[in-house]
Amino acid sequence: MEVSHSIRERTIAENSLVILLQGLQGEVTTVDLRDESTARGRVVNVDAFMNVLYRDRRGRLSQLADLFITARNVRYVHIPDHVDIMETIQTQLTRIRRVRNFAGDKGGRKEYQKKKK
Amino acid sequence: MVLLRSVPAPSEGVRHEQAETTAVLDGKGLGAGTLYVAETRLSWFDGSGMGFSLEYPTISLHAISRDLSTYPQEHLYVMVNAKLNDENEAEMQENAHDQEDEDNSSEEDDSEGITEIRFVPRDKAALESMFSAMCECQALHPDPDDEDSDGDFDGDEYDVEEAEHGQGDIPSFCTYEEGVSGLTAEGQATLQRLEGMLAQSVANTFHMAGVRTDDANGEFDDGMEVDAGSTMAGQFEDADADH
Numbered sequence: 001m002e003v004s005h006s007i008r009e010r011t012i013a014e015n016s017l018v019i020l021l022q023g024l025q026g027e028v029t030t031v032d033l034r035d036e037s038t039a040r041g042r043v044v045n046v047d048a049f050m051n052v053l054y055r056d057r058r059g060r061l062s063q064l065a066d067l068f069i070t071a072r073n074v075r076y077v078h079i080p081d082h083v084d085i086m087e088t089i090q091t092q093l094t095r096i097r098r099v100r101n102f103a104g105d106k107g108g109r110k111e112y113q114k115k116k117k
Numbered sequence: 118m119v120l121l122r123s124v125p126a127p128s129e130g131v132r133h134e135q136a137e138t139t140a141v142l143d144g145k146g147l148g149a150g151t152l153y154v155a156e157t158r159l160s161w162f163d164g165s166g167m168g169f170s171l172e173y174p175t176i177s178l179h180a181i182s183r184d185l186s187t188y189p190q191e192h193l194y195v196m197v198n199a200k201l202n203d204e205n206e207a208e209m210q211e212n213a214h215d216q217e218d219e220d221n222s223s224e225e226d227d228s229e230g231i232t233e234i235r236f237v238p239r240d241k242a243a244l245e246s247m248f249s250a251m252c253e254c255q256a257l258h259p260d261p262d263d264e265d266s267d268g269d270f271d272g273d274e275y276d277v278e279e280a281e282h283g284q285g286d287i288p289s290f291c292t293y294e295e296g297v298s299g300l301t302a303e304g305q306a307t308l309q310r311l312e313g314m315l316a317q318s319v320a321n322t323f324h325m326a327g328v329r330t331d332d333a334n335g336e337f338d339d340g341m342e343v344d345a346g347s348t349m350a351g352q353f354e355d356a357d358a359d360h
Contacts, residue, residue: 035177035231063184064194066245068252072260073177073198 003095010096019096021046021077023088031069032076039067130156133250137239140168141192142201143232152193152236154250156257159195161236173258175199177231179251181244192237193247200230 004010013019021043030040037056041064056062079085133154140147140161150163159176162168177196182188238244297305 033178060187062182062187064180065183066248067178067180068248068255069178070176070255070260 003092003099007100010100014093014096017089018046019092020079020085020089023092024077024079024083027080027083029080030078031074032078033069034073034075036075039069041067127153127155127157127160132156132253133246135236135238135240135243135247139237141235141237142169143234149239152238152247154247154254156254159251159254171195171197171234173255174260176251176255179248179255181248182235188235190237191241191244192235193244193251195234195236195251197232197234198230199232201232 004013013022024043025045026043028040028042030038032038131153133152135152135154137149138152138161139149140152140163147161147168148163150161150168153160153162158170158172160168160170175198177198179193179195181191182194183191185191236247238247297308300308
């Protein structure tokens with residue numbers, strides 16, 4: 001479950017519920033699409049699904065190995081019952097902040113800075 | 118404009134090119150051609166130069182289909198949020214936002230404003246690369262209508278908490294004065310104490326394999342701090358350091 005390398009994406013995640021979806025990586029969820037189809041599978045990454053059992057709007061069941069759904073076409077994500085929502089959000093926030101503090105100019109190892117003579 | 122019949126395949130930014138790929142458009146086979154997964158658009162052209170291009174924002178989803186009971190060959194499935202007429206010029210039917218055409222759900226595909234395209238490569242092993250290339254290119258085209266992903270997050274990131282409380286730990290850089298003024302009286306006292314300790318500890322600085330450690334009792338949240346308090350005095354006497 002990696003945190004995005006982009007500051008912009010991390011900030012978006014920090015300030016919206018996308019962060020909850022990102023914490024669902026590895027979980028099997030059902031997604032309702034805008035066109036009223038449903039897809040069920042294991043979340044690889046928010047926005048890429050993997051190993052999906054895809055039931056399209058005509059009710060046909062078809063198995064897809066990998067499925068990528070653009071965000072715009074997602075209507076609902078069914079969060080699995082066993083997922084603790086607040087805990088997932090907190091965990092993701094911690095991950096994001098840890099990445100930022102390590103990479104930013106305030107934290108991290110102070111190598112090569114102000115060599116004392 | 119969704120399908121651009123006369124626009125050629127881009128020559129730059131082509132993330133993946135797959136020859137010997139048949140295109141099937143809404144069930145109609147178009148023969149063998151080459152698929153170009155480029156950063157600007159997705160294109161397919163046959164040997165005679167006929168083909169089509171798709172803009173990524175119109176692609177609702179794409180997938181690898183290995184289920185032979187649904188379709189007899191493994192292929193890359195693409196669903197486009199637009200309808201093709203005979204001239205291959207798509208008409209964008211806005212099913213979303215304003216008009217929720219709920220009553221259309223029982224009608225056939227033709228009136229739902231979507232197009233299903235299957236790209237069937239001769240080399241089935243290429244499907245993963247084709248899929249990944251499309252994922253990458255899709256990521257380059259975020260939905261401009263999505264209010265959550267607008268420019269508010271560039272530069273000074275907008276933070277609800279910061280707006281409400283005047284404080285926040287979002288990385289918006291502030292001057293020293295701004296930072297200090299955000300502290301309570303107790304916080305400022307703590308800051309002064311810590312800075313005093315820092316200044317004092319300058320003389321006690323050790324060099325430890327190039328990483329500077331000092332006695333500062335900093336509550337750095339970075340997880341990389343070295344606990345200088347746990348070292349014994351003189352432990353690093355052999356280190357090349359001037360005190």
